[in-house]
Amino acid sequence: MTNGSDPPPSQVTNVVHGDNYGVQAGTIHGGVHYYQSARPAVDLPYRAGITPLRAASFQDRGAAQLVAGMLDRGDTVVLTSDGSPSTSVLSGLGGVGKTQLAVDYAERLWSAHEVELLVWVTADSREAIVSSYDRLAADLTGVEDPEPVLGAQRLLEWLAGASVRWLVVLDDLQSPRDLSGLWPPTTPTGRVVVTTRRRDAALHGHRRQLIEIGVFTPTEAHAYLHAALADQPHLLNGAAELARELGYLPLALAQAAAYLLDRGLSCTDYRARLADRQRQLSSLLPDVEGLPDQHQKTVAATWSLSVEHANQLTPVGVAGPMLELASLLDANGIPAEVFGTTTVQQLLTDRAGRVVSEEDARDGLGCLHRLSLITLDPRSPSRAVQVHALVQRATRDSITEDRLSILARVAADALLQAWPDVERDTQLTHALRANTDAVATAGGDHLWEPDGHLVLFRAGHSLGESGLAAEAVDYFQRLRATSTRRLGPDHPATLRVRRNIAYWRGEAGDPAGAVAAFEELLTDRVRILGPDHPDTLRARHSIAYWRGEAGDPAGAVAAFEELLTDRVRILGPDHPSILTTRHAIAYWRAEAGDPAGAVTAFEQLLTDQLRILGPDHPSILTTRHAIAYWRAEAGDPAGAVTAFEQLLTDRLQILGPDHPDTLRTRHNIAFWRGEAGDPAGAVTAFEQLLTDRLQILGPDHPDTLTTRADIAHWRGHSGDPAGAVAAFEELLADRARILGPDHPSTLRARHNMAYWQGEAGDPAGAVAAFEELLADRVRILGPDHPDTLRTRHNIAFWRGETGDPAGAVTAFEQLLTDQLRILDPDHPSILATRHEIAYWQKRLPGSRSN
DSSP states (O other): OOOOSOOOOOOOSSOOOOTTTTOOSEEEETTEEEEOEEOOOOOSSEEESOOOOOOTTOOOOHHHHHHHIIIIIOSSSSBOTTSOBOEEEEEEOTTSOHHHHHHHHHHHHHHTTOOSEEEEEEOSSHHHHHHHHHHHHHHHHSEEOSSHHHHHHHHHHHHHHOOSOEEEEEEEEOOGGGGTTTOOOOOTTEEEEEEESOOOGGGGOTTEEEEEEOOOOHHHHHHHHHHHTTTOGGGGTTHHHHHHHTTTOHHHHHHHHHHHHHHTOOHHHHHHHHHHHHHHHHHHOSOOOOOSSTTHHHHHHHHHHHHHHHHHHSTTOOHHHHHHHHHTSOTTOBOHHHHTSHHHHHHHHHHHTSOOOHHHHHHHHHHHHHTTSSEEOTTOGGGOEEOOHHHHHHHHTTSOHHHHHHHHHHHHHHHHHHSOSSOOOHHHHHHHHHHHHHHHHHHGGGGGSSSOOHHHHHHHHHHHHTTOHHHHHHHHHHHHHHHHHHHOTTSHHHHHHHHHHHHHHHHTTOHHHHHHHHHHHHHHHHHHHOTTSHHHHHHHHHHHHHHHHTTOHHHHHHHHHHHHHHHHHHHOTTSHHHHHHHHHHHHHHHHTTOHHHHHHHHHHHHHHHHHHHOTTOHHHHHHHHHHHHHHHHTTOHHHHHHHHHHHHHHHHHHTOTTSHHHHHHHHHHHHHHHHTTOHHHHHHHHHHHHHHHHHHHOTTSHHHHHHHHHHHHHHHHTTOHHHHHHHHHHHHHHHHHHHOTTSHHHHHHHHHHHHHHHHTTOHHHHHHHHHHHHHHHHHHHOTTSHHHHHHHHHHHHHHHHTTOHHHHHHHHHHHHHHHHHHSOTTOHHHHHHHHHHHHHHTTSTTOTTO
16 A cells, blocks of 8 residues: 555646646636746846936936945945845935936946846835746746746745846835845845835845935036036036026936926026026915925926926927826836827817827827936836826826816726736736826825726736735725725625625635625625625625635535526526536535536536537537546546547637647546556657647646656556656756745655655665655645645655564554644544554564464
8 A cells, every 4th residue: 555646636627637646737717717837938147127217417426336335345235244245225315316326336237247137126016026026037937936926936036046146126115014025135146226215124124224315416416417418518507506406406407407408598597497487386386295305396396397398399288288197107107008098199189179199199208208207218118108206296286186087087097998908918017007006096086986997996806817816805905995985885886896805815815704705795785786686696606606615515516506596587597697607516516525416417517508608619618628527536537538538629629739728638638548547548648748748838837847747657657667766857857947946846746756766666765755855845834734744654654665564653653643633533644544554553573464
């Protein structure tokens, strides 16, 4: 009796078996497929993220030299006395040039080939940091994790172990809490720079030096103006006085220099206009509260002059409205698509009194860029339009409340119009979410008139669909508070928000919490909408589903059957919702331990689906897959192979040979062929599948690795355990390279290699390998994890096979003690351990069985 293979987990109807675990490479939730994917790893040297453009007249300031000295020479920040690197945190008032200092340092290092990896992260939220880390992890390792938080941890592990020289810049950190658990590691080859306006104590952590960046010195300001006006030196008349008037603020100097060059004015002439504009603003805005620093009036005046001129440069005066829109969106970058939407064009048309084209809108952005009111960066379309927060605030303070209501809804409409139906570009979708947050803050309650704008919901779902389910829960919790305050607890928008909280709670790994939340929602929906309303029935569907996910499949079946009765009464027997409910009943019946009954239910469902939907509907193929799978689980693997082969014919015709579902069907055919007693046939089928997966997916894709694991597994079962060991050794090397040594799939490969080592005639080697694996599983998973207990079971078994039945009995008895503490006394694992104890006790010296 052996225990070499970990048992398969609960499966849904579209599965791929592999690794002896029944590995699930694709699942179905509501008809949507989610896959872990891979791509070729990038070559070094490599730049990740879009570094902002360097200012045209950047000044090599004393602060820049301090930063470079700390990070380059290693004194205090970059290297400690023992040679370890540190993190530099740049903080300061808005508009003083913190980002430009970081840009200058990063570009100098890159140009000098002093780093092989340059990473720029716009760190305006925790979600932005996690998403950027996740993308970089996929770039560097070739593997895309199913959840961004896993990818982020993979990146930190990669940086910690990398021998290459790297620099990570985290720009515009809004809250130190956003970096909790996400600070890049300290390594001899790594450098980290953070820019932030915050001065929290958390930024002064171990090996972090806080360097406060101020305005230009008079010498630096004078040098800046000389460089900016070098082609027209006659404009420098009065430069020293103008710099002093602008408080030596880099942002204000940049706007002034652009205006001077465009109008051909001297510094003295500009000072006169500035003084006049400041007097006008003083009467209009006598007490401008809340601007980020003491330079508020300076920026307001320079902004006002520049906007006025920008509007004169465009034929229809669109620059001002464009800047107003930009002032409500994300300062760190607005997708170019937003300003090209018909929604924005209509706003500009209404404002100009004539038709404004997309080209006119682009011209308006160009004028704003020309006068340093915005920055246009064509390298990053998802963040093409950037505007400084001080300019945003000065712009917003000129907008009346009625005008703000219109602009906020136009900005929200434009974001929704620019949002792709399928989120393939992660940088774009992150930017859209960040801009939604910005307009929700700037627009206040205007986005809740008359109810919650759809873009608010789209942003929350985008978080969850990107793998950030817990963040989606937090987002919708905040949205609920706003909706309740603005619209009331019984408003349809508030109920819709609550539905999303419950759903994403389940997706975040709390199915019991999802059930409780949906039950509370159901009570209110019955009270407000009545028991037969579609939304009430949907809430009941969700309760039944998450009850099953919470470990009560029998309760799920009962709840779905009650729901089916009411849906048939209300909707009739052929409504699509009826078919969906019947599919759920059949699935959870199988999960409750009745796979044969599930097959019968799925076959009856298939008959009706064919009549109602037609033979080529996607739901037909899904149901046929379920029938084949559960037929195998009911004890008929040969019948499953036949059914999968018939399904494969249709999937080839409808989907093509390279579709993931087609490849998955071939995988299941091979697996169940082995389970039907033909391990050699399974090896052959898996080897043919491997050839195609290598061509379609590449050698490092998770599905390719899973296929290799199945080849090794069935090779062992076909009578070649030594071949299985060799195959698992090769697989282990690749999994460690691609996924890291602590990844569950890497540990799984070690488990299977140890098992087949014992089967190949080396039980002592198996014990040693399992003991090494146990140490790592305890460290990574903890002592009570099922995989840890399973490893202990194998150690005990193979110890007996080495000729030490007493050692086996002792180890199994110790394992039983812990299993009884952790598991239900009737758990199958406990029964298996008791059986092993009895088995090896019979082989003790002096036993009657001997």
